[in-house]
Amino acid sequence: MPHENNSLLRPLEAYADYLRLPARLALDVRLQSLLDPSDIVQQTLLVAHEKQDQFRGRSDAERFAWLHTILARIVAQHLRRHDRFGPEHARSLQTILDRSSARLDAWLTHEESTPGQKAARAELLLLLAHGIENLPRDQRTAIELHHLRGLSVAEVAKSMEKSVESIAGLLYRGGKVLRASLRDPE
Numbered sequence: 001m002p003h004e005n006n007s008l009l010r011p012l013e014a015y016a017d018y019l020r021l022p023a024r025l026a027l028d029v030r031l032q033s034l035l036d037p038s039d040i041v042q043q044t045l046l047v048a049h050e051k052q053d054q055f056r057g058r059s060d061a062e063r064f065a066w067l068h069t070i071l072a073r074i075v076a077q078h079l080r081r082h083d084r085f086g087p088e089h090a091r092s093l094q095t096i097l098d099r100s101s102a103r104l105d106a107w108l109t110h111e112e113s114t115p116g117q118k119a120a121r122a123e124l125l126l127l128l129a130h131g132i133e134n135l136p137r138d139q140r141t142a143i144e145l146h147h148l149r150g151l152s153v154a155e156v157a158k159s160m161e162k163s164v165e166s167i168a169g170l171l172y173r174g175g176k177v178l179r180a181s182l183r184d185p186e
Contacts, residue, residue: 060122
């Protein structure tokens, strides 16, 4: 039987866009041809449904962390299945996954926040993830690499094989759309 406080948390499916962010960041372009981040997220949610009675958390922050742990295990399992990727490669991708999620999670779980503030930030985080998911692909990639993976604009430009000016434009336009979507959620 699920933990009694789980009924107060949003449905697991509401976390799909949030989970797609670290899944996409962990699977660089070479890996995305082998593994679809959306499939990884669906597997994560399926495992979470199956193990929902094991979740003992009481907050969105704890639910985010629990889902992230499941996602990380699934990514690691898939990487081990592909002979081309040795254990050291799996560990480096795990580090990327942990760091990108930590950037989002740290903002969500600020120690001095009241429960109401944490709930509001959880809602905002889900809106932000949804907004990022709906950006045009190049804008989304530039924002994820720069803001979530922590790459410089020049590094993003090199990674995306575009000019620094082009990346600056993508970041500006994507940021503008995200700010508007957070002011006026659908």
